Amino acid sequence: MQHVAVIDYGMGNLRSVSKALESVAANDVAIEVTADPDRILAASHVVFPGVGAIRDCISELQRLELDDVIREVASKKPFLGVCLGMQALLSRSEENGGIDSLDIIPGNVSHFDITNDANGERLKVPHMGWNKVNQSLSHPLWNDIEQDSRFYFVHSYFVSPNEASVTAATTAYPDDFTSAIHKNNVFAVQFHPEKSQHVGLQLLKNFLAWDGQS
Amino acid sequence: MALAKRIIPCLDVDDGRVVKGVQFVDIRDAGDPIEVAKRYDQQGADEITFLDITATHHNRDTMVHVVEAVASQVFIPLTVGGGIRTTDDIRRMLNAGADKVGINSAAVKNPEFVREAAEKFGSQCIVVAIDAKQVSAEGETPRWEIFTHGGRTSTGIDAIEWAKKMVAYGAGEILLTSMDRDGTKSGFDLKLTRAISDAVAVPVIASGGVGKLQDLTDGVKLGKADAVLAASIFHFGEHTVQEAKQQMASQGIEVRL
Numbered sequence A: 001m002q003h004v005a006v007i008d009y010g011m012g013n014l015r016s017v018s019k020a021l022e023s024v025a026a027n028d029v030a031i032e033v034t035a036d037p038d039r040i041l042a043a044s045h046v047v048f049p050g051v052g053a054i055r056d057c058i059s060e061l062q063r064l065e066l067d068d069v070i071r072e073v074a075s076k077k078p079f080l081g082v083c084l085g086m087q088a089l090l091s092r093s094e095e096n097g098g099i100d101s102l103d104i105i106p107g108n109v110s111h112f113d114i115t116n117d118a119n120g121e122r123l124k125v126p127h128m129g130w131n132k133v134n135q136s137l138s139h140p141l142w143n144d145i146e147q148d149s150r151f152y153f154v155h156s157y158f159v160s161p162n163e164a165s166v167t168a169a170t171t172a173y174p175d176d177f178t179s180a181i182h183k184n185n186v187f188a189v190q191f192h193p194e195k196s197q198h199v200g201l202q203l204l205k206n207f208l209a210w211d212g213q214s
Numbered sequence B: 001m002a003l004a005k006r007i008i009p010c011l012d013v014d015d016g017r018v019v020k021g022v023q024f025v026d027i028r029d030a031g032d033p034i035e036v037a038k039r040y041d042q043q044g045a046d047e048i049t050f051l052d053i054t055a056t057h058h059n060r061d062t063m064v065h066v067v068e069a070v071a072s073q074v075f076i077p078l079t080v081g082g083g084i085r086t087t088d089d090i091r092r093m094l095n096a097g098a099d100k101v102g103i104n105s106a107a108v109k110n111p112e113f114v115r116e117a118a119e120k121f122g123s124q125c126i127v128v129a130i131d132a133k134q135v136s137a138e139g140e141t142p143r144w145e146i147f148t149h150g151g152r153t154s155t156g157i158d159a160i161e162w163a164k165k166m167v168a169y170g171a172g173e174i175l176l177t178s179m180d181r182d183g184t185k186s187g188f189d190l191k192l193t194r195a196i197s198d199a200v201a202v203p204v205i206a207s208g209g210v211g212k213l214q215d216l217t218d219g220v221k222l223g224k225a226d227a228v229l230a231a232s233i234f235h236f237g238e239h240t241v242q243e244a245k246q247q248m249a250s251q252g253i254e255v256r257l
Helices: A014-024 A037-042 A054-063 A067-073 A197-209 B033-043 B057-071 B087-096 B105-109 B112-121 B159-168 B190-199 B213-221 B241-250
Strands: A003-007 A030-034 A045-048 A079-082 A090-093 A105-111 A127-135 A149-155 A157-161 A167-172 A176-183 A186-189 B006-014 B017-019 B048-052 B078-081 B100-103 B126-134 B144-148 B153-158 B173-178 B204-207 B227-230
Touching: A003 A014, A003 A037, A014 A030, A014 A197, A014 B057, A030 A037, A037 A067, A045 A067, A045 A197, A054 A067, A090 A157, A127 A176, A149 A197, A157 A176, B006 B033, B006 B057, B006 B204, B006 B241, B017 B033, B033 B048, B033 B057, B033 B241, B048 B057, B057 B078, B057 B087, B078 B126, B087 B100, B087 B112, B100 B112, B105 B112, B105 B144, B112 B126, B126 B159, B126 B190, B144 B159, B153 B159, B159 B173, B159 B190, B173 B190, B190 B204, B190 B213, B213 B227, B213 B241
Parallel strands: A003 A030, A003 A045, A045 A079, A079 A186, A090 A105, B006 B048, B006 B227, B048 B078, B078 B100, B100 B126, B126 B173, B173 B204, B204 B227
Antiparallel strands: A105 A157, A127 A149, A127 A167, A167 A176, A176 A186, B006 B017, B126 B144, B144 B153
16 A cells, blocks of 8 residues: 655645645555654655754754654655755755755755846845746656646746756756756645645656656 | 745635635636636646734634645645734644745734744745835825724834834745835735835845736836735636746746746
C-alpha cells in the first residue's frame, strides 16, 4: 500500500499540503503528517513542505533529528520538496545572515534584488502570485501539465543550483530563476502546488504516481 | 514580465455565514461560505479573502471551521482578516488552512505585534490591512490618514508613513482600503493606491469602491496595484471573475486566464 509522509517540523501550511494530496490520492493511499523518523523512513513517498525562514527550518530539523532522515529518504524514495522545503535542500542560503542547509543539491539560495522590469515597472518582493513555469525538460511530474502553466508563488529567495542539469523548470522575475529541480528520486518546486488549483493538483497526482525513476 | 495581476473576491463572514448578500443565479444557498468560495474558485479567482466580522468568541471558532472546510475543497490561497489580535489567533487560522492573515486594528494598537507575527510565521503570511481616508482639502497636496472603527475614528497617522513602517516591521503585503470610496461603487482612490504602491517594496492590494470592471483595470494600470479586491461586483452576478480577467487582459494586463 502507498503511504505518503508529509514531514512535520512546525513550519507552515502542512494541512493545506495534506488536504491537497488527499484530494488527488486513491482511497487506499494513507497520507500522514508526521515528525516521527520511523514513519518517514517507512513511507513510500515523502513530501517536505515549508514556509517561513531558513534558520528556524534548519534548527527545527536538527532539533527533531530529521536532517539525517531527510538525507536518507532523499537518496532513495520519491521525494517532493516544496518552497522552503526546496530551498533547504541546497548547500547554503544567504537568508538570516547565511545558513548552511542540507546540501543535498549543491548550490546557493539568494534574495531577489529589487529591480525594474523591461517597462520600468518596479518589481515587488516577495514575488507573490501566479507566474509561468517553463518546463526545461520532460519529466513524469510534468505529465498532463501544459508548458508555461501558471503556478502560485510566494517567496523572497530563489535557488541557484551549481549544476544546470538539475533545473527542471525556470520562471522569469524579471530574470529567469530555477523554479523546479530534479535529481534522481528528488523533485522540488519553488511554487506551491497545493495552492495552484488544477495544475498544482495534477503535479501532486503525478508525484503519487511516480516511482522515483525518471 | 510574466507575473499575473491578481483578482481577489472578498467575503464578509458573520457567525459562519456570508453576509452583505451574495446572489449567484444557480446557487441555492448563497450564504454558505464554502459554496461561494467554490464558485469563485471555478470562475478563476486568484485568491479568496474572508473578512470575519464576528464579534463573539464563540463565533470565532465557527470561522476556524469555515476555513477548514474551504481549505479542504478549494486549492488556491486563502486570507482571513478581522479580529486577528494575537499570535494564537494567527496560528489557529494557519493551522485551519489559511495561507495569510490580515491584521488591522491590532497593528494600530500595537505595531510590535506585526514584527512579532512576521518573525514567528514569516512575512509571506502577514498582510497588514490599512483603512485610509483623505484628510487634505481640495487643492491641497493629497494626504491620507489611518482610520479605525470602520472609518469613524481618526488616528492622526499618515497613511504612507504607516505603510512604510508596517513593511519595515515585516508585513509581506498591504491590503489598502479607501474609506472614502468603500461602498460607493465609484472606483478605487487611484491617487492613494499609487502613492502607497510607490512607497513600499511589497505587493499592494487595492480595495474599496469597485463598481464596474474598468475600475479593476484602472487600479492596476493607474493605481499600480499588484492585486485588486472586490466584493459586490461579483456577489450579485453582475460580473464573473473570468469576465473581469478578460477585460483586464484586453487592456494589456497579464492575468491568469
